[in-house]
Amino acid sequence: MAELSKPAATPPPSDPRAVRIRLAPASRLAEEPAIRVSPAAEPLRMGNPATGHGPLGGVAVPRPAQKAPSNTGEPAPDHHPLVDDAPTDAALHAAGGTRFVLVEAGVRTAVILEPGTAAEGGITRREVLVDGFRFEVDAESERIAALRERATRGRAASGHGGPLEVKAIIPGKVVSISVKPGDAVTAGQQLLVVEAMKMQNELRAPRDGTISRVGVAQGANIDVGDLLVVIS
Amino acid sequence: MTVEPPPFRRVLIANRGEIAVRIIRACHEMGMEAVAVYSDADVAAAHVRLADAAVRLGPPPPSESYLRIDAVVEAALAMGAQAIHPGYGFLAERAAFARAVEAAGLVFVGPSSEAIDALGDKLHARRLAAKVDVPSVPGTLEPAPVDHPDQVAEIIATAKRIGFPLLVKAAAGGGGRGMRRVTRPEDLAAALVSGSGEAASAFGDGSVYLEREILPARHIEVQLLADAYGKVVALGERDCSLQRRHQKLVEEAPAPGLTEAQRRHLHGLAIRLAEAAGLRNAATCEFLHDPDGNFWFLEVNTRLQVEHGVTELVAGVDIVREQFRIAGGAPLSAEVLAAGERAATPSSHSIEVRIAAEDPSRAFAPTPGRVGRWTMPSGPGVRVDTAIEAGDRVPPDYDNLIAKLMVHAPNRDAAIARLRRALDETEIGGVQTTLPFHRVVARSDAFRRGELSTGWVEVNWDGAAARTEAVRKALLATGLAVLDGSGAAAGALAGAAASPATLPDPYGGGPGGGGATVSGAWRRCARAQGVDRWPS
Numbered sequence: 001m002a003e004l005s006k007p008a009a010t011p012p013p014s015d016p017r018a019v020r021i022r023l024a025p026a027s028r029l030a031e032e033p034a035i036r037v038s039p040a041a042e043p044l045r046m047g048n049p050a051t052g053h054g055p056l057g058g059v060a061v062p063r064p065a066q067k068a069p070s071n072t073g074e075p076a077p078d079h080h081p082l083v084d085d086a087p088t089d090a091a092l093h094a095a096g097g098t099r100f101v102l103v104e105a106g107v108r109t110a111v112i113l114e115p116g117t118a119a120e121g122g123i124t125r126r127e128v129l130v131d132g133f134r135f136e137v138d139a140e141s142e143r144i145a146a147l148r149e150r151a152t153r154g155r156a157a158s159g160h161g162g163p164l165e166v167k168a169i170i171p172g173k174v175v176s177i178s179v180k181p182g183d184a185v186t187a188g189q190q191l192l193v194v195e196a197m198k199m200q201n202e203l204r205a206p207r208d209g210t211i212s213r214v215g216v217a218q219g220a221n222i223d224v225g226d227l228l229v230v231i232s
Numbered sequence: 233m234t235v236e237p238p239p240f241r242r243v244l245i246a247n248r249g250e251i252a253v254r255i256i257r258a259c260h261e262m263g264m265e266a267v268a269v270y271s272d273a274d275v276a277a278a279h280v281r282l283a284d285a286a287v288r289l290g291p292p293p294p295s296e297s298y299l300r301i302d303a304v305v306e307a308a309l310a311m312g313a314q315a316i317h318p319g320y321g322f323l324a325e326r327a328a329f330a331r332a333v334e335a336a337g338l339v340f341v342g343p344s345s346e347a348i349d350a351l352g353d354k355l356h357a358r359r360l361a362a363k364v365d366v367p368s369v370p371g372t373l374e375p376a377p378v379d380h381p382d383q384v385a386e387i388i389a390t391a392k393r394i395g396f397p398l399l400v401k402a403a404a405g406g407g408g409r410g411m412r413r414v415t416r417p418e419d420l421a422a423a424l425v426s427g428s429g430e431a432a433s434a435f436g437d438g439s440v441y442l443e444r445e446i447l448p449a450r451h452i453e454v455q456l457l458a459d460a461y462g463k464v465v466a467l468g469e470r471d472c473s474l475q476r477r478h479q480k481l482v483e484e485a486p487a488p489g490l491t492e493a494q495r496r497h498l499h500g501l502a503i504r505l506a507e508a509a510g511l512r513n514a515a516t517c518e519f520l521h522d523p524d525g526n527f528w529f530l531e532v533n534t535r536l537q538v539e540h541g542v543t544e545l546v547a548g549v550d551i552v553r554e555q556f557r558i559a560g561g562a563p564l565s566a567e568v569l570a571a572g573e574r575a576a577t578p579s580s581h582s583i584e585v586r587i588a589a590e591d592p593s594r595a596f597a598p599t600p601g602r603v604g605r606w607t608m609p610s611g612p613g614v615r616v617d618t619a620i621e622a623g624d625r626v627p628p629d630y631d632n633l634i635a636k637l638m639v640h641a642p643n644r645d646a647a648i649a650r651l652r653r654a655l656d657e658t659e660i661g662g663v664q665t666t667l668p669f670h671r672v673v674a675r676s677d678a679f680r681r682g683e684l685s686t687g688w689v690e691v692n693w694d695g696a697a698a699r700t701e702a703v704r705k706a707l708l709a710t711g712l713a714v715l716d717g718s719g720a721a722a723g724a725l726a727g728a729a730a731s732p733a734t735l736p737d738p739y740g741g742g743p744g745g746g747g748a749t750v751s752g753a754w755r756r757c758a759r760a761q762g763v764d765r766w767p768s
Contacts, residue, residue, distance in 0.1 A: 021711045023703060029594070032703060037711030081715060083708065092712035102709045111709040112605065112659060127604065128710055129659060132667030133593070133702040137710045170598055171628045175429075197589075197598040197632045199409070199477070200430055 015039060015082075020145040024125050024136035030206070036142050038082040102130075121148070163212060163232040166203070168222045172196030177218055179229065183211045191229050194222065205231060238263040239560020240315045240339070244287075244308040245269070245279070246329075247319030248298060250636060251536070252279035253619045255317050258552040267311045269304060271297030273627040278619035285311055292629040298322045299436075301329050305336045315339035315559055317552075321631060324535040325352040325404075326436075341559040342513050343534045350509045351532040355403045355441055357505075361529045364508045366501050369520060369528045370394055371443035375403060378428045378440060387424070387442075388417050394444050400424055402431035403439035408478030410434060413445065446528060448685040450521040451475065452487045454502035455543045457514055457554055459564045464506045465572035466499035467547045470539055473684040474673065476596045481666065481689070482585050482673055483539035485546045486578040487521075488644055488682040495576040498527055505532065513558050514540075514551055520686075538633065541617060542582040545640040547571040581647040582640045585670040587618075587660070589632040592669040593699035600628040604662030609654035613640045613647075626663055634665065648680055668698050 015038040022034030080087035090104045102109045116126035123140045175193040185205040209231035242265040245255045259266040268283030273292035280286045287307035289297040318324040330345035358368045377383040400423045402410030410431030412423035432438035450473045458464040471487035472480045502517035518530040540551045590596045606622040618635035641647040652674040
């Protein structure tokens with residue numbers, strides 16, 4: 001019922017060349033949404049249907065046509081790519097090898113895009129360095145991402161509010177555990193203390209719930225990804 | 233001109249990481265052989281590669297390797313070393329270690345074990361300061377009764393007299409370990425127990441005491457050198473106000489905004505304490521500087537400091553070299569005495585940023601892992617002290633400092649500009665580092681104006697916002713690159729589809745090569761596209 005009452009359950013069909021970009025799970029904190037980047041709508045006179053081009057850059061795709069160079073180096077408005085369906089004036093210039101310059105409204109940012117590797121499900125994963133940060137970023141075809149989402153939508157809806165597994169994000173040693181199965185916890189409450197790099201790091205509950213399982217013992221050495229606590 | 237003979241033939245360095253490399257370099261410059269020690273986590277580490285010989289101590293945990301006094305002394309004897317340099321951290325401020333070294337007939341490169349006892353223990357130091365009329369931060373002079381739950385009421389009453397918020401601090405500590413900030417009396421007991429526990433695990437001594445929190449305050453410290461003949465020299469002061477978790481992130485010399493009279497007064501306080509304690513070799517006297525202009529004595533570090541390099545650059549003195557000379561029985565050199573004369577009237581400026589493996593957008597949480605891309609800056613006035621190379625692992629067992637970037641320029645504004653430039657050349661992949669924070673510092677108006685305080689990071693650094701903006705750019709750049717599969721992008725982004733032979737070496741260039749590569753590439757692509765690529 002709730003499903004049916006939602007307006008526009010199916011998003012409008014997007015450009016088949018569109019790509020979906022989001023942080024890889026290892027770099028993601030809580031809710032950090034994906035963006036959809038599509039090429040500029042191609043005027044017919046360009047005569048470049050761009051069929052058969054893999055959107056993930058697996059094949060070298062010739063550029064539609066060389067734009068007349070302008071003083072700003074930014075593409076003319078009708079060539080603006082779309083980010084989440086809104087035109088952007090951002091442009092990316094190759095600066096040799098894995099180095100690029102992102103130009104937005106005249107502001108230039110040096111970006112390093114390391115070579116991508118194939119991750120599961122047709123996703124290309126690469127490390128991106130910008131402003132001193134480093135992220136792992138996933139790119140996949142928007143079409144495939146949308147298909148997968150439709151297939152898992154039912155599951156995701158029923159899974160909402162289900163058990164939450166709290167996993168180790170740093171390796172270290174469990175110094176103390178403040179909760180036991182059955183305890184009610186509130187978001188922000190201390191769960192356990194992990195000593196890493198000679199510092200004691202407090203791990204706190206990401207949301208309210210009840211502890212259904214504690215996966216480690218005091219004094220245990222843990223590695224990244226180890227299950228620490230399950231909150232239901 | 234005669235060349236001074238080296239004070240020792242062979243020296244053991246009881247440390248790891250960048251400081252071990254720094255000391256090995258001094259040994260080699262002085263014509264001495266360097267013996268490294270290592271744990272199983274550091275078999276292929278830079279200090280092992282650079283040393284003339286290396287001795288395994290044990291498994292990765294510090295308590296089974298770098299903190300084993302017996303194993304370190306035994307290694308020195310077995311390798312025929314005549315002296316041991318402890319660096320900083322680990323055994324550097326353990327009087328028991330200095331005693332064991334002395335008992336084995338070896339020379340400890342640092343203060344005597346008596347001086348470490350007198351100054352290294354913060355409670356001893358506070359009592360000593362009181363004796364020579366150096367004002368200490370208000371607080372207790374005896375260890376808190378952590379093991380006596382019946383005395384809780386008493387310590388809470390004492391705490392109320394000192395005033396909240398206050399700090400629980402480890403008597404044996406350094407680097408903020410064992411320290412807890414307490415805002416309410418009811419939290420004091422828990423803070424004493426957890427602080428004491430952390431201190432016991434980090435230093436083998438769980439003694440903690442109370443100290444008033446002075447905020448806002450600047451953290452200013454004085455670098456001292458003293459010889460065996462009672463001569464003490466202050467080489468100048470450093471401002472180390474920018475800290476997180478009471479650990480320093482940025483240090484500079486001299487401290488901006490002080491008058492010559494203030495400098496002379498401050499250096500005098502430090503020298504008075506050092507003379508009273510019978511200090512020898514290198515030490516640092518730390519003070520808090522409050523907005524009213526008072527200097528409050530905090531503690532003495534009886535060792536080489538992480539940030540000694542900025543003083544070296546401004547004073548023109550190689551502090552590690554002087555440590556070895558002093559340990560060999562030489563009096564303070566003429567250069568050191570001259571540098572001491574100039575210390576209150578500095579004529580250049582140096583800034584250091586500590587690049588650590590931690591995520592500044594997640595409360596500076598540690599991020600051990602394997603380093604990928606590693607491009608360090610170079611060029612005029614830039615010094616990088618590090619033990620990391622591309623592909624090296626940052627082990628979770630030790631301190632997460634991976635590089636110290638120092639700049640030196642005729643004045644502070646020029647030093648900040650140089651820092652900004654050097655940070656733009658720095659590229660680190662594989663593990664998140666504190667780089668985003670340092671880039672903001674180098675562009676901060678508050679920092680440029682010298683508005684420094686130990687609360688600076690909380691006020692001026694919005695890690696979440698910086699991360700959000702960087703994520704936005706990273707996603708956008710990736711999207712644009714993937715859409716535009718042409719030119720350089722195709723080769724760089726194709727990944728598995730491209731022939732490995734045509735892929736650019738992701739870690740190419742190596743240390744020092746970065747700057748030239750970047751600017752060269754920018755110029756090249758500017759020519760190709762007729763675009764002004766001058767970075768804004």
